[in-house]
Amino acid sequence: MTRDEFYARTRDYLADPARRLGVERIGEDDHLLALGLVDSLRMVELIAFAERVLGVEIRAEDHDPDVFYTLRSLYDAFGG
């Protein structure tokens, strides 16, 4: 999956909270936690989503918690 495809899928996935929060477009460096798009419980689901769409197995404990907070860092760590 290309970076752009991943961004598009993830923006789709987060469309509901984004609409609720009035976030028009999630930038690739926007902090998902700072924007309020994820919280601890939704993070569980976002990681499972990333595994599914990228077709990889993620071992969250092997990564800095920060890699899960932006589209770019997610793709850098697990995409490509």
Place this chain on the structure above:
Amino acid sequence: MARSAAGELIDGFLLGSPGAGPERTAVVQPVAGGFVEISYGELRGRVARAAAVLDGLGLAPGDRVLIESDTSAAAVVVLLACARAGLTFVPVSPELPTARLRRIIAVTRPSLLLAAGAGRLDEAPDGAGAGTFDDAGVRVLRGPVVGAAVPFRVVETDPAYVVFTSGTTGRPKGIVMSHRAVLAFFRGMLAQCAPGADGRVASVSPFQFDMTMLDLGQALGGGAALVPVPRGLLRQPRRFVAFLDAAGVTQVDGVPSVWRPVLRHAPAELGGLRDRLRQIIVGGEAFPVPEFRRLRALLPRTRMVNVFGQSESIACSFAEIPEAVPDAGLPIGPAHPGAEMMLLDERGAPVTEPGAVGEIHLRGAALFSGYWADPEATRAALVPDPRCPESGQRVFRSGDLARLGADGELYFAGRRDAQVQVLGNRVEPAEVERRLLAYPGVEGAAVLAVADGLAAFVVAPRGVSEAALRAACLAELPAYMVPRVLRFVNGIPVNANGKVDRAALLASLDEAVAG
């Protein structure tokens, strides 16, 4: 050569449990591809070597050592070595924002910073030493500047550690616990709910959260084994349960939010551990009853214990949760052996009428010594025993309100002040409000608790964005203190008494948010 201590310290207690023969496993440490088991004999050796390194630095008893780490065998070694060397440890986790770390350093003035891995050793103040540690031991990179030798021995009333929680004044509040207080807590706890010497206790809490001390008391104090769980696993419920299985875990102590993702995403997997999981200790915040019932249904043979209390005594009661969980919530009390919870009314008289509400006051040896460098807050919390002020005895006025049940048990009934719990962490809304008010242009702010987090109501000019406010909070506050819901309002409503009308604010949120 270290001076001998007068009295028992934390390290002596935790490494000297009767069941802890040298060959028995003390820590089950996850490593790439599996686990390494560290025996009590090996652990004692590592602690002795690390304590010798610390002794060699010439620090004075009571000097602070800031330890930045996740919970691990190596971190346990350093913490016990500090105790043995008479040094007061200040645990912080790597996730702590740097701005908050700086405040803690400024107020505790540590003589030494020790970090697992790279850490943030460049934050060490002038004159302080710095070093790293791992399974091979402690390596001092820069020695501290030390003063004249101090000729005094360490005694058990000396401070063992300082943990920081949210404070109303906008700076974190340091709770000072003595060796004696910690050991009084451990002994009382183990008399009520020991893990069993062949037990394996999973530690899932952040290193700076004193539930980690509870885990250490359970595991090592009980002669059992500690299993540090990599924190990232809590975000992957299926893998978390698989980890518990692979490590042979028999007990998990944690806040309700540890279980929430598991109940949602891996209930069948958790149910598969029903014959293995012997005991679960839940606490840190109220466990919603319907959710708890689901956990109980998956693990019908597991002994479930509700731990209650404040960090000012680590906790104070361990109540076994009955088969049929009351709708009123998980029961609390009585206090663990060696302590006494007194439910007192506003005049300081005991509450005896079932259904009546009072404030929990705690007596006993497990009480904290005071708040670090904050005599005013200390005086407000460690008060003369209302039932007999003449005695000079101080008791802990907890701020926790409770309702007396029909059989003498208690049910949590809120706080006397505005303090709230978020994912098991206590938070003073005033601290978050101050952070918001510090943002340029913000004129008003009110923060209150909603489901799984905080809601902030902010009065600010156009142009101040929600994301910018969140980012400002995130830079200075732990993630759980960053408001989950943020609403811009034209003004903060006040009630007839001129106080913030929290009920009106709550009512303005839709149900899905307020929970």
